Amino acid sequence: MNLAAAILVDGLIDASWLFIVAVGLTLVFGVLNILNFAHGSLFAIGAYAAASAVGWYYGGNIGPAFFGYFMMLGAALLVAVVIGPLLERGVLRLFYRRDEVVLVLVTYALFLILEDATKLIWGVDPYYAYEPYGLLGNVSVFGLSYVGYDFALVGLALVTGVLLWLGLNRTITGKVILAVIHDRDISAAMGVNVNRVFVLAFTFGVFLAALGGAFTAPKISVQPGISISVILLSFAVVVIGGLGSVEGAAIAALIVGLARSAAIHLMPSAELFIVYLVMALVLALRPEGLFQRTTARKI
Amino acid sequence: MNYRGFTIRLLAAAAVLGAWASGASAQDDKVFKLGFVAFLSGPAAESFGKPAWDSAKAVIEALNAGSVIKPYDKVGFGGMKIEVDLIDENRGATKQVEELRNAFERDHVDAVLGYIGSGDCLAVAPAAEELKKMLVLMDCGTPRIFEENKFKYVFRSAASGAMDNIAMARYLAKQGLKVTDIGAIDQDYAWGQDSWKDFKGALAQLEPDAKAKVELWPKFGAGQYGTEISTLLQEKPSLVYSSLWGGDLEAFVLQAAPRGLFKDRLAVLSASDHVLQAVGNRMPDGVIIGARGSNGQFAEPSPINDWLVAVLAKARPGVNPVQPHYRGAQGVLGLKTAVEKAMAANGGKKPTTEELAAAMVGLEWDAPAGHIKMALGDGHQAIQSNAAGRTKWDADAKMVKLVDIVRFPAECVNPPPGIKAADWIAEGFPGAKCN
Numbered sequence: 001m002n003l004a005a006a007i008l009v010d011g012l013i014d015a016s017w018l019f020i021v022a023v024g025l026t027l028v029f030g031v032l033n034i035l036n037f038a039h040g041s042l043f044a045i046g047a048y049a050a051a052s053a054v055g056w057y058y059g060g061n062i063g064p065a066f067f068g069y070f071m072m073l074g075a076a077l078l079v080a081v082v083i084g085p086l087l088e089r090g091v092l093r094l095f096y097r098r099d100e101v102v103l104v105l106v107t108y109a110l111f112l113i114l115e116d117a118t119k120l121i122w123g124v125d126p127y128y129a130y131e132p133y134g135l136l137g138n139v140s141v142f143g144l145s146y147v148g149y150d151f152a153l154v155g156l157a158l159v160t161g162v163l164l165w166l167g168l169n170r171t172i173t174g175k176v177i178l179a180v181i182h183d184r185d186i187s188a189a190m191g192v193n194v195n196r197v198f199v200l201a202f203t204f205g206v207f208l209a210a211l212g213g214a215f216t217a218p219k220i221s222v223q224p225g226i227s228i229s230v231i232l233l234s235f236a237v238v239v240i241g242g243l244g245s246v247e248g249a250a251i252a253a254l255i256v257g258l259a260r261s262a263a264i265h266l267m268p269s270a271e272l273f274i275v276y277l278v279m280a281l282v283l284a285l286r287p288e289g290l291f292q293r294t295t296a297r298k299i
Numbered sequence: 300m301n302y303r304g305f306t307i308r309l310l311a312a313a314a315v316l317g318a319w320a321s322g323a324s325a326q327d328d329k330v331f332k333l334g335f336v337a338f339l340s341g342p343a344a345e346s347f348g349k350p351a352w353d354s355a356k357a358v359i360e361a362l363n364a365g366s367v368i369k370p371y372d373k374v375g376f377g378g379m380k381i382e383v384d385l386i387d388e389n390r391g392a393t394k395q396v397e398e399l400r401n402a403f404e405r406d407h408v409d410a411v412l413g414y415i416g417s418g419d420c421l422a423v424a425p426a427a428e429e430l431k432k433m434l435v436l437m438d439c440g441t442p443r444i445f446e447e448n449k450f451k452y453v454f455r456s457a458a459s460g461a462m463d464n465i466a467m468a469r470y471l472a473k474q475g476l477k478v479t480d481i482g483a484i485d486q487d488y489a490w491g492q493d494s495w496k497d498f499k500g501a502l503a504q505l506e507p508d509a510k511a512k513v514e515l516w517p518k519f520g521a522g523q524y525g526t527e528i529s530t531l532l533q534e535k536p537s538l539v540y541s542s543l544w545g546g547d548l549e550a551f552v553l554q555a556a557p558r559g560l561f562k563d564r565l566a567v568l569s570a571s572d573h574v575l576q577a578v579g580n581r582m583p584d585g586v587i588i589g590a591r592g593s594n595g596q597f598a599e600p601s602p603i604n605d606w607l608v609a610v611l612a613k614a615r616p617g618v619n620p621v622q623p624h625y626r627g628a629q630g631v632l633g634l635k636t637a638v639e640k641a642m643a644a645n646g647g648k649k650p651t652t653e654e655l656a657a658a659m660v661g662l663e664w665d666a667p668a669g670h671i672k673m674a675l676g677d678g679h680q681a682i683q684s685n686a687a688g689r690t691k692w693d694a695d696a697k698m699v700k701l702v703d704i705v706r707f708p709a710e711c712v713n714p715p716p717g718i719k720a721a722d723w724i725a726e727g728f729p730g731a732k733c734n
Contacts, residue, residue: 006533010526017523124344126546126577130553138557144532145558150525220522221549221577225342229520264526265533268515272487 005142007261013150015257016157020215021230022237023164023249024208030181030244031201033100034092037107039209039234040227041114042083046210047217047226048118049075051127054217058131068132072214079210084203092202093195111227119224126223133218149218156215160208161250168246177201181244236275240282242289251290328649331379331638333359334386334402336413337437337627341389342520346545346573347415348388350618351438351627355412357614358607358631359383368606370665376638379649384408388415392422399423403432410435410655412456412630415623417441417489424453433652435659437630438623440490440591442720445676452656454679456633456671457626460490460570461497461720462685462712463591464542467567468501469712469733470587470687470705471538476565478502480512482536484527484551486543487516494542494569500724512536520547528555538565549574556583572596573621575690575699582699586690593668594625596701597686603632604667619698629666633681636664672709675716682713708734 025039053075054068087110095106136148168174179187180197188194212230220226237256241248256275263274282290335355338348359381361367365374375381384406386398395414402408410433414420420439425448427434434453436444440460444453471478481499485491495514502509513534515527528551531539539560543551548571555561561583572590575582590597596619598604607628611620641650641658650658661678664671674682688701711733714723723729 002533006529010529013525014523119340124340124349126345126549128577130581133553134557144529146525146529147554147557216522219550219554221345221546221553223342223345223546224340225520225546226522229518229522261526264515265530268513268527268530271516272518 002142002144003265006144007258007265009141009144009146010265011254011258011261012154013146013257014260015254016154017212017216018233018237018257019157019250019253020153020160021209021212022234022241022253023160023246024205024212025234026238026241026244026246026249027164027208028202028205029238030246031177032088032092032096032198034103034107035100035235035243036205037104037231038087038110038114039205040231041111041118042079042206042209043213043216043230044118044222044227045083045114046076046079046213047220047222048122048127048213049079049210050214050217051129051222052122054129054131055127065131065135068129068135072129072132072217073211076207076210076214080203080207084206085199087206088199088202093198096198111231115224115227124224126221127217128221129217131218153215156211157253160211161246164246173200233275236279239289240279242286242291245289245291248289248291329379330382331376331410331649332382332384332406332408333634334384334399334406334408334411334413336386336388336395336398336411336419338389338415339385339387342546343415344389347438347623350573350621350623351413351415352385353615353618354607354611354620354624354627355631356383357610358628361610362631362635368602371603371632371635373639376635377642377647377649379638386413388413388419392416392418395419395423396426399426399434400430403427403430409433409649409652410634412634413437414439417443417460420444420455424448424450427453431652433655433659435630435634438626441493445680446719449677450679452652454656454659454673454681455676456630456681458592458681458683458685458709458713459720460493460591461714461724462682462709463569463589464494464498465501465712465724465728466685466687466707467498467540467569467587467589468505469707471502471565471567472505473705474703477537478506478509478565479537480510481538481540482513482515482531482534483511483540484515484517484524484531484543485541486519486521486547488519490544491516491542495540497720497724498540498542498567498569500721504724504727509538517547522547522550524551524554527551528558528560531555531560532558536564538567540567540569541571542569544570544573549577552578553581556581561586570622572701573623576619576621579697579699580692580694582690582692584689584691587687588690588701589685589687590622591685592622592625593684593686593706594622595620597688597704597706598625598668599706601665601667601669603665607667625666625668629668629671632666633659633662633664633671637662670709674709675713677716682709684709685712706734708732 028036050072053071057071133149139146237252241252259274263270337351338344412435414436415438417439420436428450436455442459442461483495485495567587569589570591572595637659641654662673669684671681671683686706688704691700691702693700714720715730
């Protein structure tokens with residue numbers, strides 16, 4: 001029982017983190033049809049920005065401790081507002097009519113540029129934002145001690161997922177975005193300002209990547225190289241869920257999180273293998289991923 | 300055409316070129332061109348590459364200024380100024396081989412010192428040997444380099460990683476710390492696997508009742524260890540062992556300490572001194588720490604150690620010197636000793652690669668971490684003393700101090716010549732000379 005509970009709780013916590021870091025990638029793919037290699041770098045920039053903001057806030061004893069969480073949120077927003085439109089209007093827009101492979105290469109170039117830009121701004125020394133990690137105390141589940149912050153991440157993932165779903169399905173802007181996801185040419189013909197949707201969606205994708213980084217920062221040492229593992233896992237999640245599907249990302253994150261948790265508890269050496277086994281199985285049975293609808297080819 | 304004028308101009312140009320060439324040659328003899336390789340970017344830059352370079356740079360600048368204490372007080376290397384070509388170790392072994400070739404063949408460096416990653420060391424060593432060029436490995440841990448190969452031009456100025464884990468096991472035994480079962484968490488690549496194998500083997504010799512209970516293998520750069528920590532908490536081993544390093548180790552400690560993983564059990568972090576300053580009071584008291592040699596807080600007071608600490612305090616104020624600082628300085632001082640030994644033998648001329656390699660074989664020198672001997676691998680692989688201790692947060696000094704330190708002579712934790720580290724451990728350390 002304890003083992004099952006531990007697998008479940010650890011899987012849920014892991015899945016929440018995976019969902020937060022991967023959902024931005026799937027949203028950007030859904031709207032812009034771009035597999036954004038730079039997603040990991042945006043995650044890293046979010047982590048750096050949050051660590052800087054948190055360090056400044058707690059270093060100066062500026063206000064109540066819990067306000068540090070808002071600093072992290074604010075840092076993610078700032079990253080999105082500054083970088084999102086800049087990348088979309090300044091770079092990606094120029095390549096929309098090119099082959100998809102060219103766009104992948106462009107985002108890979110952006111990944112390399114952003115990695116170096118991050119080093120230029122923050123250097124290679126590590127940054128820490130550990131104060132918010134301990135603010136929520138510990139929680140005991142079936143005799144195992146967990147840090148309350150990890151459960152707050154579960155809450156953050158739920159809120160992010162629900163708001164994103166409501167935003168896409170229950171608002172006019174969301175419906176417009178869904179229309180563009182469905183068919184950008186018809187949407188444009190119907191008078192939708194597709195360019196504006198692109199900027200909005202990409203900026204929101206950047207925000208989600210940065211949010212993942214910002215709320216991961218308190219648990220880690222923020223330093224060069226943190227983007228690599230994130231981009232690999234995010235790809236696995238969105239491929240399993242179906243490129244462009246928010247619901248798919250949620251379910252895939254849950255599957256991957258639980259599979260990883262079960263592997264670590266029961267067969268630790270299979271931890272890495274299990275993620276790609278799940279991916280291979282899903283791709284074998286449903287090549288388009290769990291949640292992506294099969295689309296008719298345009299002629 | 301005025302052929303006479305043209306010939307005169309040609310001869311004049313040749314004379315100028317000749318003078319320049321001979322000047323350049325004379326200039327070459329006054330300069331020792333050193334390629335220095337370390338991670339300047341990527342995940343290992345902060346923990347190892349940058350500190351190693353900071354330290355090597357400070358030592359080289361002091362050597363060029365002639366301001367190092369005796370016996371290192373001669374300017375540069377034997378009077379030759381040291382010029383450094385700095386090379387980033389990031390982006391994989393294939394690139395490193397290419398960079399090494401460029402350093403020797405295009406940039407004409409006299410020797411290359413560096414490399415932190417074991418994979419990089421294994422890749423560049425045969426390349427240097429093929430080029431017949433002097434390569435001194437400074438940091439990487441794998442014992443395989445000289446256990447599985449014979450080189451003429453390749454050396455390693457620091458001990459291999461096997462010594463770290465033997466020292467950890469010896470510390471537990473010497474302190475009478477009883478271990479019944481072990482939970483291990485190590486990165487899933489050569490360093491993690493070798494470290495765990497060596498520690499498990501060494502402890503089996505010293506505390507035969509200690510059994511491995513759980514082995515966890517997160518990938519390098521994982522960053523998230525929640526599930527691994529739950530597994531360790533659930534298995535309740537009497538000792539948690541880890542060879543994690545850098546950002547991975549910092550994340551592990553930041554996530555494990557609040558969950559009480561280090562409470563009421565022993566914990567061994569075999570190569571962890573370099574994270575103590577970053578983690579600060581989040582590192583629990585009583586954790587057993589290694590520094591891959593008598594480095595940092597484990598270094599015994601000596602003139603050269605005191606000098607290095609003072610120089611680094613100026614070069615990097617507020618940074619506590621740790622293992623990569625020590626290994627960077629150790630490599631530079633070792634190479635200097637070899638160059639000057641070779642010059643003493645050849646009448647004071649700049650040594651050829653052959654002369655330099657011959658001088659380095661079996662070399663001994665005093666480094667900040669103690670006395671270094673090129674004792675293994677036919678005189679190509681260094682051995683050095685090691686130490687272990689336990690963490691204790693000092694609130695006044697606002698730093699983690701290391702207490703209950705136990706020191707181990709080089710011959711106690713390194714195998715004697717002619718036997719592989721793994722075999723030496725398996726045979727129960729025959730010929731070990733401990734205090």
